[in-house]
Amino acid sequence: MMKRDDLDTASLLAELLDALGPSAVLAGDAVPERNRNDYSGLPATTPLAVLRPADTAAVSAALRICQAHGVAVVPQGGMTGLCGGSRAGSDEIALSLERLVGIEELDAASATMTVLAGTPLQAVQEAAAAAGFFCPLDLGARGSCSIGGNLATNAGGNRVIRYGMAREMVLGIEAVLPDGTVLTSLNKMIKNNAGFDLKQLFIGSEGVLGVITRVVLKLWPKPASTMVAICAATDFANVLALLQSARQNLGPLLSAFEVMWPQYWDFATGLVRSPFAGDDVPHGAYVLIEALGTDAEQDAPRFEVWLETLLDQGTIPNAVVAQSVADGRAFWAVRDATGELYQHFPQHMAFDVGLPIARMDDYVARCRTQLQETFPGSTTLFYGHIGDGNLHIIVWQPGVDEQPKKQVEQIVYGLVREYGGTVSAEHGIGTLKRQWLGHARSQEQIALMRTLKTALDPRGLLNPGKVF
Amino acid sequence: MMKRDDLDTASLLAELLDALGPSAVLAGDAVPERNRNDYSGLPATTPLAVLRPADTAAVSAALRICQAHGVAVVPQGGMTGLCGGSRAGSDEIALSLERLVGIEELDAASATMTVLAGTPLQAVQEAAAAAGFFCPLDLGARGSCSIGGNLATNAGGNRVIRYGMAREMVLGIEAVLPDGTVLTSLNKMIKNNAGFDLKQLFIGSEGVLGVITRVVLKLWPKPASTMVAICAATDFANVLALLQSARQNLGPLLSAFEVMWPQYWDFATGLVRSPFAGDDVPHGAYVLIEALGTDAEQDAPRFEVWLETLLDQGTIPNAVVAQSVADGRAFWAVRDATGELYQHFPQHMAFDVGLPIARMDDYVARCRTQLQETFPGSTTLFYGHIGDGNLHIIVWQPGVDEQPKKQVEQIVYGLVREYGGTVSAEHGIGTLKRQWLGHARSQEQIALMRTLKTALDPRGLLNPGKVF
Structure with missing residues (x-):
């Protein structure tokens, strides 16, 4: 965008001040620190x-005023997003x-909650719990991330294998289009096939099509029991059997199925006590399994019997x-x-990729080999929500001023493209x-994304330069 | 559309024949009966x-050729759709x-199945079962409906309360845009936030934005146990407590929570044996509950204990x-x-509405009263997938040549609008x-649907006149 001259800016700010009031318009030095950056690591x-x-x-x-200007x-x-x-x-x-x-409302019969978009996720979780319900969406930034941002980015987290992504937890949305049109659809019904499901446009499109202002969330019954286990596996085929x-x-x-490759396991159990205390045999992979049940008395024994059977049959080596x-x-x-990663591997590169589960092990092996060959002595850790096809990768080269970001991305994303991830x-x-983006989406798909963007935001004024 | 002249038609058909081959182009009397109508009851x-x-x-x-012409x-x-x-x-x-x-493929590790769009739902269910998996989508037309049609209409059915609508069962889609562009996104991953989730455009938009040709379905583990009960309830508040x-x-x-109001119950148990044989007390409502479990031995006793406790505590009158x-x-x-409805109430009117669960009973009471006052002696039956907010209504006036469709719709849909359904x-x-459509969606929402339609199909040549 061209540099605006001062006169334009002054008239824009005056108009905004007039419409929104002084507490709603902060310019110049008054712009708070928190609005200058997110968690992407990019400069403020x-x-x-x-x-x-x-x-x-x-x-x-x-939006109307900014559009006019x-x-x-x-x-x-x-401001907890990781991608800028x-x-x-x-x-x-x-x-x-x-x-x-x-x-705004908790409707127990419909098992729904109507929430304003800026509400922190943790406040949503707590309000659900106070009413005897459960909001399964959960991520590390729960205290500061907002539910609107969770939906705009279609947040995932640890329990996706059971409850789905943020998208699956939404029944209704109110959003404002780039020209200021308010689209209110505070639907509470699980079934509603009256025309296109427009809320899908605003979920996961990172704020480039509209601004989410209000949401109707689906609530779940509070789980009555929590079972957690750590299992060892001989190799990835064994992980798949498990x-x-x-x-x-x-x-x-089943609410979590988290896999840790040995390098990650060694790093982590160097910091916190290994659940396999005394078992010094190295394994091919480690799996954290969580289940949330409905019966405080009977679920846990059933869970234990299941794992004992797997051990007795020799299906897995330890649990x-x-x-x-x-x-x-x-x-x-x-x-x-x-x-703790940043402390031990300063400036490390972190990746969040997805792969078809059956091809994941092959991907990990080739990715590690290529990284090791290109950057001998570098650290590569693999772990992730494998039940969802989601793999996280940490790459760090010691003794360099700047991490070789571009080359590592070429290896990691090049293989993602090859494996259909x-x-x-x-x-x-x-x-x-x-x-x-072109490594995960075809030319035709990206062209259609642009078509949608142009249809909803012809002047390209809402969150420009994001996504594509 | 203007009537085409014979010359245009001949050249179009010749071009299609040339491109697709003679077995793929049937014109005039060769148009099969099955392609002339659906289940809407509208004329062929x-x-x-x-x-x-x-x-x-x-x-x-x-599509490219038709677009050019x-x-x-x-x-x-x-051809099993109910709305034309x-x-x-x-x-x-x-x-x-x-x-x-x-x-085309069943990927056991990813728990996905890749299927061509014309495949009947029942064939999908059977292929999943043969591989030890479960495809939970199910509806009466399973033998003839196609999976592509199920997705284009975002089909529901009996198990939505547990597994969601058809939308929730899809990971990837291949669709052809009105201009012939092929959009292939045969994603197998539960998590994929690389740009807009374009498949959502084609699910539930009734074929007006693109033609679905291939889908990747999510599969579930085969349930190990099935529990079914019929419960009586004193009134709708009691249904909600249940x-x-x-x-x-x-x-x-919990996989089904089906409520039947007394009039429906009386009709149905006049045809099939009542599960409450010997219990002649009329109740305020009847509920069919189904649960699908993971343990053939322990689930059923737990289910029984739960219902026995409800009976012992006097929460519900019978089960x-x-x-x-x-x-x-x-x-x-x-x-x-x-x-059996058509046999007993020929030409009856059938409705498929949705309502916030908390307001449903009030809706039913007012709807029944208005219908009875306007059409004394008419039959009105209420039943539905209440756990999903989905209510079905049957209205039939005896002794008339033509059912008062328009007036009944005004009552049924007028109240739906009032109750936010x-x-x-x-x-x-x-x-x-x-x-x-305007009774369930705002002017702004319908305008945005049209904007999307125009963006993807500027000449309005794909399934015109449908939805809006």
Whole structure:
């Protein structure tokens, strides 16, 4: 975008101030730190101004005014995105949903909750729990991420294998189109085939088609029991056998199936106690299994019997079941040692790719070999939500000023393309992965994305430069 | 569309014959009976020609040629739709997917199946079962409906409360755009956030945005146990208490929660044996509950204990649990007595609406009163998939030559609008409910649907006149 002259900017800000009030328009030095960056690791940027509308009508007015002035608008939620999707440039207006906060309704009969988009995920989880329900969406940034941002990025997390992505948890949406049109569809019904399901447009499109202002979430019954186990596997074929057995025996109770390759396991159990204390035999892979049940008394014995049978039959070499809540937390601590990665591998490169499960092991083997050959001595860790086809990769080369990002991306994403995977399983594209979109989507698909963008935002003023 | 002259038609058919071969182009009297009508009850129509392409490339060629000639194309699957969505007029070309049949791949590790769009649902179910998996999508027309049609209409059915609509069962789609562009996204991963999720455009949009040619379906583990019960309830508040208890105690095993109001119950148990033999007390409502479990030995006793506790505590007045597969079938026969409706209430009007669950009873009471006041002596039956917010209504006035369709629709849909419901829970809009779309969707929503239609099909040649 061309540099705006001061006169234009002044008249734009005056109009916004007039429409939204002084507390909703922050410009220049008043732009708060939090609105200047997300978790992408990219440099901070300072937008022309930050708008903080207090209701949907104000969001609509803000978009209408910016549209009339031909100024780009960047929606902002909790600023916890990892791909730069909500960073606003110095010629752009940031539209923060931080004041659209609150639970508007909890409908127990429909098992739904109507929430304003800026509400933090944790507040949603707590309100559900207080009413005897369960909001299964969960991720590390729960305290600061907003539910609107979760939907705009179609957030995933640990329980996708059971409850699906954020998309599957939404029944209704209110969104504002780039021209300010308010689209209200606060549907509470699981079944509604009256024309196109328009909410799908706004879920996972990273704020380039509209601004989500309100959502109707589906709620689930609170689980009555939690079972956690760590299993060892001889190799990836053995992991797949375990996955099949878990699907069959735990059925819909299976809520997590997290696989850790040995290098990751060694790193993590160097920091937290290994659940296999005393068992020094190295294994081919390690699996954290979680199940959420409906019967506090009977579920746990059934879970143990299942794993004992697998051990007795020699299906897997080792397994340990959490006997307490503390055990369960300790098991998860191995998987969650990712929080320590930055300390040990500063500036490391982190990837969030997806692969067909059957091809994953082959992918990991070739990816590791290529990385080791190209960067001898580098660290490569593999782990992820394998039940969902989601693999995380950590690559770090010691002793260099700058990590060889470009070359590593070429290896990681080049193989993703070859194996029919995706360059973003759950984090989105933003600006960070834009150049790799063509590795996961065809020319025809990207062309159709652009067609949709042009149809909804002909002047390209909503979150420009994101996704494609 | 203007009447085409014979010369145009001849050149179009010649071009199609040349591209697709003689077995793929049937015109005039050669148009089969099956391609002239669906299950909507509307009069049959004979298209200009029926095309039966044998692969995606031929579908693309057909669309490209028709586009060049400015002729409208109507996609056809199993012709079991209830709203006229696949009826082709005499100036339109029917594009039947009936030769795109077959299971292309079953990937056990990913738990996915890749299927051609014309494959009948039952063939999909059987192929899944043969490989030890479960395809939960199920509806009465399973033997003739096609999986492509199921997705184009986002089919529902009996198990939505557990497995979701057809939309939730799809991971990948191949679709052909109106101009012949092939969009292939045979994704197998549960998580894929690389740009917009384009498959959502084609699911539930009734073939007006593209023609689905291939799908990747998610598969589930085969349930190890089936529990069925019929419960009596004192009133709708009691039904809601039962629903809440079922959600909490059966959790994700709950696979059907079907409610029958007394008038429907009396009709059905006049035809098939009542599960409450000997219990002559009339109840306020009747509920069929089904749960699908993972443990053939332990699930059934747990299910019985749950219901016994509800009876002991006086939560519900009566319940009977199926003790055999035959019992289960007999219980379902009460719910499925709908198959006999046409015989007893010829030309009756059938509705498929959705309502927020908490407001459903109020809706039913007012709807019944208004119908009885306007049409004294008429029959009104209410039943449905209440766990999903889906209500079916049967209205029949005896002794008239023509049922008062328009006036009944005004009452049924007028109240749907008032209660924030939907005019189509699972059957779609087609042409039959087109005039009522505005009762379930706002002007802004319908305008956005049109914007999408224009973006993907600027000349309006794919399934014109359907949905809006």
